[in-house]
Amino acid sequence: MANIKSQKKRNLTNAKAQERNKAVKSELKTRIRTAAATGEGDAVRIAQKRLDKAATKGVIHKNQAARRKSRLMKAAALSAAAHAGTEAEADTDDE
Numbered sequence: 491m492a493n494i495k496s497q498k499k500r501n502l503t504n505a506k507a508q509e510r511n512k513a514v515k516s517e518l519k520t521r522i523r524t525a526a527a528t529g530e531g532d533a534v535r536i537a538q539k540r541l542d543k544a545a546t547k548g549v550i551h552k553n554q555a556a557r558r559k560s561r562l563m564k565a566a567a568l569s570a571a572a573h574a575g576t577e578a579e580a581d582t583d584d585e
């Protein structure tokens with residue numbers, strides 16, 4: 491434990507920021523997971539917005555945000571294609 495008053499204050503500030511960053515990162519993981527799984531445009535848009543905001547606030551690096559958005563779009567496209575394929579099969583089964 492630090493003896494210097496300013497360092498004690500800094501430790502408290504760092505702890506608060508760490509908690510806040512942890513919450514933001516947790517939300518990012520959840521948003522990305524749901525967007526990639528469903529492939530819905532609305533979920534993908536919200537996940538991208540959260541990634542941009544986290545990069546702006548300094549929670550993650552801007553290059554990491556760009557990389558994660560790229561991977562998200564790729565996963566969402568695959569998921570959307572898979573959902574479209576299963577819907578097409580369901581339509582042909584009805585006939």
